[in-house]
Amino acid sequence: MELEQTFKQVKAASKYLASITEDQRNDILRAVADAIISNKDEILQANAADLSRMERSNPLYDRLMLTEKRLGDIASDMRNVASLPTPLGHISKERTLPNGLYLRRVSVPFGVVGIIYEARPNVTYDVFSLCFKSGNACILKGGRDADASNRKGVAIIQEVLAQHNIPKEVVTLLPATHEATGEMLNAVGYIDLCIPRGGKKLIQFVRDTARIPVIETGAGVVNTYFDEQGDMEKGKAIINNAKTRRVSVCNALDCLIVHEARLDDLATLVAPLQDSHVKLYADELAYAKLSGNYPPTLLLHADENTFGTEFMDYAMGIKTVSSLDEALSHIAQYGSGHSESIITEDEGNAARFQRDVDAACVYVNAPTSFTDGAQFGLGAEIGISTQKLGPRGPMALEELTTYKWLINGNGQIRK
Numbered sequence: 001m002e003l004e005q006t007f008k009q010v011k012a013a014s015k016y017l018a019s020i021t022e023d024q025r026n027d028i029l030r031a032v033a034d035a036i037i038s039n040k041d042e043i044l045q046a047n048a049a050d051l052s053r054m055e056r057s058n059p060l061y062d063r064l065m066l067t068e069k070r071l072g073d074i075a076s077d078m079r080n081v082a083s084l085p086t087p088l089g090h091i092s093k094e095r096t097l098p099n100g101l102y103l104r105r106v107s108v109p110f111g112v113v114g115i116i117y118e119a120r121p122n123v124t125y126d127v128f129s130l131c132f133k134s135g136n137a138c139i140l141k142g143g144r145d146a147d148a149s150n151r152k153g154v155a156i157i158q159e160v161l162a163q164h165n166i167p168k169e170v171v172t173l174l175p176a177t178h179e180a181t182g183e184m185l186n187a188v189g190y191i192d193l194c195i196p197r198g199g200k201k202l203i204q205f206v207r208d209t210a211r212i213p214v215i216e217t218g219a220g221v222v223n224t225y226f227d228e229q230g231d232m233e234k235g236k237a238i239i240n241n242a243k244t245r246r247v248s249v250c251n252a253l254d255c256l257i258v259h260e261a262r263l264d265d266l267a268t269l270v271a272p273l274q275d276s277h278v279k280l281y282a283d284e285l286a287y288a289k290l291s292g293n294y295p296p297t298l299l300l301h302a303d304e305n306t307f308g309t310e311f312m313d314y315a316m317g318i319k320t321v322s323s324l325d326e327a328l329s330h331i332a333q334y335g336s337g338h339s340e341s342i343i344t345e346d347e348g349n350a351a352r353f354q355r356d357v358d359a360a361c362v363y364v365n366a367p368t369s370f371t372d373g374a375q376f377g378l379g380a381e382i383g384i385s386t387q388k389l390g391p392r393g394p395m396a397l398e399e400l401t402t403y404k405w406l407i408n409g410n411g412q413i414r415k
Contacts, residue, residue, distance in 0.1 A: 003183045006172060007112075007139070007190035013169035014111045014137035022086050024164070029082035029129055032160045033075040036125065039156050040071050046152035047121060054119070054145055059312035062248040064119040064146055074125045081129040081379035087397040088135055102408040107401040109135035110192040114184055115382070116141045116206060117197035121149035126380045128157055128171050133379075134400040137170040139191060141184050143198075147176040185210040195383050195395070200310070215390060217383035220250030221310050221336040222368050225327040225353070226269060227344035228259040234365055235343045240272040242341070242367035248312045250384060251339050251371040255307055255317040257327045260285065263320065267293035273316070274298070281306040282318040290318075308334040324349055328356050335359060337386040339368040360386055360393040 036043065047066040054061055093105040113136045117123045124140060131138040142150040150173055158168040174180040185194065185206060193213050196206040200219040207216055224242055226235050242253035258266055266289050270280065274295060281302040282290055290299055306317040307330070321327045331340055341363035342353040350364040361371045361384075371394065373381025378396030385391045391399035 003174065003180060003187075004190075006169075006174070007187050009167075009169045010112055010137050010139055010172050011190050013167040014109070016167055017109070017132075017135045017137060017170060020135075020166070022088075025086075025133055025135075026082040028160060028164050028166065029078055029132060031164070032125075032128070032157055033078040033082075035156050035160050036071055036075045036078070036153075039152075040068060043071060043149070043152050043156070044068070046148040049148045050119075050121075050146050059248055060119040060145065062246065064121065064149070066121055066149060070122065074122055077374055077380045078125060078129045080374070081133050081397070084133070084379050084397060086133070087401050092403060099412050100410060101412055104406045105403050106406055107398075107403050110400065110402055112137045112139060112191050112193075113382075113400065114139040114141065114187070114191040114194040114212070115197060116181060116184065116194065116202065118143040118199065118202060119145040120197060121146045121153060123197055124150050124153040124173075125157075127382055130380055130382050130397055130400055132170065134397050136400055138172070139184065139187075140171065140173045141181055142173065142176055144176045150176075182209070185212060188212055197383050215383070215385055215395070216387045217385055217395075219310050219336050220252070220254075220338040220371075220384070221308055221334060222251060222253050222339050222341075223255045223257055223331050223335055224253055224341040224343065224368065225257040225321075225324075225331070226259065226262060227324065227327075227342055227346060227349055228261045229346040229349065230259075230262065230343040231345055231365075232265060232268065235269050236272055238341070238343055238365070238367045239269065240276075242369050243273060243278060243316055244276040244314070245367075245369045247314055249369075250310070251368045252312070253316060253368060254309060254311050255319055255330075255334070257319045257321055257330055258286065259327075260320050260322050263289045266290060266318075270294065270318075276314055279315040280318055281315065283320050285320040286318040310336070324352065328353070331357055331359075338384060339363065339371040341366065341368050360384065 088107055090107040091104050096102050113131050115127045127138050154173040157171050161168050188211050191212050194210055195215050196203045279298050281300050283302045302317055337359045339361040340357045340359045344350050354362045373394040373396045376394050381394045381396050383395050385395050
């Protein structure tokens with residue numbers, strides 16, 4: 001492997017992190033946050049170079065774009081991570097056996113965490129802050145689209161690490177090549193855990209190719225069900241926020257499911273979406289109700305590709321159902337297990353929806369846009385896990401630790 005020496009250096013650097021105190025970790029994270037702000041012009045210049053190579057119509061453009069406000073939010077999230085309690089050294093189980101052996105199960109870092117991500121330069125900072133706080137070194141494999149932004153970000157982080165006498169290899173960015181991805185996914189003995197951040201094709205490739213452990217962060221095909229007992233004012237605000245707040249993120253709304261008894265309210269329910277020029281791909285019943293009540297250039301017929309699509313754009317499907325059962329069936333068939341929501345004033349329907357929907361995050365009368373580590377009070381996130389084995393939902397500090405058993409004896413032997 002051409003990158004084997006790089007992997008060895010990161011592995012060695014990960015061992016060094018055990019000697020750093022919690023106060024040192026927090027001071028360094030705050031110093032990096034300050035450096036992001038003081039170097040914002042250089043970061044934005046690098047990002048502008050990346051953006052110049054991508055069409056504005058590309059759904060990834062918004063994910064790729066950094067702004068002064070977004071850099072401010074990134075720095076704020078990093079300071080927030082620094083303020084959180086350490087996830088290390090927590091005793092989750094403790095007992096003394098009849099033979100006198102004293103057992104503790106204690107949280108520890110994984111060691112080296114690898115992240116593969118696409119046009120998301122913010123991930124560079126989020127991953128570093130969470131990995132560093134949890135005692136992990138990180139190997140980053142970004143996409144070509146964001147390479148200049150990622151390299152500038154890592155250079156700034158490594159400069160702060162050097163100022164504090166920390167090996168710069170604790171955060172390492174690989175070349176933005178397919179060959180580097182292949183080597184990373186085969187770095188057995190060097191990378192303890194791999195987390196892909198990206199679209200369905202990337203995640204499937206990582207899952208099917210990796211010889212190292214993987215936590216799957218699935219694509220977000222997100223539905224919201226407007227129930228027969230849904231409140232109109234809540235519904236308008238929730239649907240608009242879930243769809244238009246930021247269309248390129250994985251928690252953005254992809255399909256509005258509406259009870260047929262509320263079709264007469266549908267035009268009012270989706271009216272705010274017109275301001276953002278959201279295209280609606282409606283089934284026949286919904287299309288008939290919206291025809292003449294929604295801009296014709298933005299109203300289209302749903303087809304076999306509408307439902308189950310993660311749009312990442314100002315576009316959304318509309319599905320009409322006759323019951324909660326049918327809504328649940330639609331979600332089971334087309335959802336990705338990421339985030340789902342119901343808008344209803346019926347407590348029984350709300351409780352059943354939350355019980356029966358198989359997703360990492362299930363909402364009642366709130367938009368799926370809240371599926372975010374920072375919004376959940378976790379500081380930041382390294383991804384949204386849609387798998388069931390291990391962490392599920394927003395992954396932050398606690399999810400970046402494993403555990404080991406510590407056993408203290410006094411000469412006992414096993415008979």
